[in-house]
Amino acid sequence: MHTIFKELMESWGVSNVDKEIYLQSAYTKSFPKSYKIFSGEQECRGLVLILDGALRSFIVSPNNKEINLFILKSGEFCILSASCVLKNIRFDVNLEFIKTSNVLILPSKTFNELSAKYPVAKQFQADLVSERLSRVVFSLSALAFDSLECRVLDFLHTYLQRNGIKKSKILYITHEEIANALGSAREAVSRVLKDLEKQGKLKTKRGVIELA
Secondary structure, three states, X not given: OOHHHHHHHHHOOOOHHHHHXXXXXXXXXXXXXXXXXXXOOOXXXXXXXXXXXEEEEEEEOOOOOEEEEEEEEOOXXXXXXXXXXXXXXXXXXXXXXXXXXXXXXXXXXXXXXXXXXXXXXXXXXXXXXXXXXXXXXXXXXXXXXXXXHHHHHHHHHHHHHHOOOOOOOEEOOOHHHXXXXXXXXXXXXXXXXXXXXXXXXXXXXXXXXXXX
């Protein structure tokens, strides 16, 4: 599994000696579905590569509503899980594994040392942070400007794609889960789902939604 980090370091121009030293600290870890990592409650984890599975990044509003920022899938890197790598980031970003997942981790201390010595690694970090923040801005813009109906439909279609549901369009998800993901009230989401059902865009049952 460390081959991925090895190839990444080679692309950064890391010397063979340093590469062997840095790779010794990399390790794999498994997380069960629904496992959450809250900002400030867990130690820094460093540069994380999702080997298989998926996780969502979210923030919690003052009234305890969860607002999704972005979803990361297999093959993507996560760096916002390492608050000590991003010392200038001042908002609390939380993570939840939405599938049982295996990840490869390069600890924060190691990644900091590597980035300080190799400018290309530092640029990789900056580019990754920039891309993730772009996703955050997109999500918050949708929250501010898109109608709840559009956001609900977009979420449901994204949920299908994210979970690899191709032949079936049936989602086993509650109104409460949708509301939490969108940072909305359950009652508002339920009203929207009823309106969408009247429009023939979906069918709802308890804990089940079938898209048209």
